[in-house]
Amino acid sequence: MSMLDKLKGMMKGHEDTARQGVEKAGDAVDEKTGNKYQSQVDTAQQKADEQIDRQPPTDG
Known part of the structure; x- marks a missing residue:
């Protein structure tokens, strides 16, 4: 089982x-970098949220 599979199972x-x-996490990165990478952080947050949304619903 890959690390990604384990993470999906935990979520x-x-x-x-x-x-x-x-x-x-994104807010912390923005704070530490003075928003220097805000666009990239926002994109990463959006992609992570999309992956979370793709998880199958729980049974029960």
Whole structure:
């Protein structure tokens, strides 16, 4: 099992928490870099959210 598969399994049922983590991580990067890479960070956050949205719903 790949690391990505393990991560997907851990996120299952915790999509909102994962989105919050992505947002906080991006905000932290922006703060540390003085928003120098804000566009790239925003793109990465969007891609991560898209991946979270692609997770199959939980059973139960």
